[in-house]
Amino acid sequence: MTRFVTVLALTLFAAGLAAAAEDAVVVLPAKNGNVSFPHQKHKEALACTSCHETEKGGKIADLGKDWAHKTCMGCHKEKGKGPAKCNECHKK
Ligand code: HEC
Ligand code: HEC
Ligand code: HEC
Numbered sequence: 001m002t003r004f005v006t007v008l009a010l011t012l013f014a015a016g017l018a019a020a021a022e023d024a025v026v027v028l029p030a031k032n033g034n035v036s037f038p039h040q041k042h043k044e045a046l047a048c049t050s051c052h053e054t055e056k057g058g059k060i061a062d063l064g065k066d067w068a069h070k071t072c073m074g075c076h077k078e079k080g081k082g083p084a085k086c087n088e089c090h091k092k
Contacts, residue, residue, distance in 0.1 A: 028068070033090030035068075050075070 024040035048055045051071060060067070072089070076082035083089045 028063070030065075030090055033087070033092040035089045036091065037072075 024038065026037045026039045028035040028037055042051070048057050052058065052060065072082075073084055076084045
């Protein structure tokens, strides 16, 4: 009985971790290789409004190639930090 409870607890713990990991990294699909975007890492380092219209965040209506290259690549180049080459973001 004790053993069963331990296994159940571990399973629930692992499921919780999986959900947290999903929120931490957002996959932005692209034909030339999907982009893994570490949302959590950016959330901790930047103002929400560097990417979102408001502090609450949410879906980004303009999301796509032009927005991403201007916003994502633009900031990385400006700061000299974060990926700025095609294959550093687009992974097949
Ligand atoms: C560096 C850019 C960036 C920063 C900074 C950022 N986000 Fe986001 N966020 C995104 C992108 C990209 C998405 C995916 C948008 C989409 O799918 O339309 C997203 C999605 C979201 C979503 C929607 C998740 C969903 O699945 O519906 C919420 C809520 C959100 N962000 C909140 C925040 C909050 C709150 C902050 C600040 C603490 C923040 N974000 C900072 C880029 C950013
Ligand atoms: C900082 C990360 C980053 C870099 C660097 C980058 N991209 Fe992108 N790219 C993205 C994101 C994010 C998207 C939008 C994905 C989405 O909207 O789902 C995108 C979209 C695209 C698309 C459209 C894909 C589609 O399915 O419509 C093409 C093509 C593209 N990029 C080519 C390039 C090329 C070529 C380079 C190098 C000159 C490059 N990217 C550099 C992040 C990047
Ligand atoms: C306003 C600035 C800013 C914006 C906008 C921004 N980033 Fe970044 N990003 C950074 C910085 C700064 C780093 C470097 C963090 C570090 O080295 O600790 C980084 C790092 C990264 C990394 C590497 C993370 C790692 O663990 O090494 C990826 C991938 C990335 N960004 C993707 C994106 C994508 C995709 C977008 C757009 C949806 C985006 N970034 C928008 C500032 C930004």
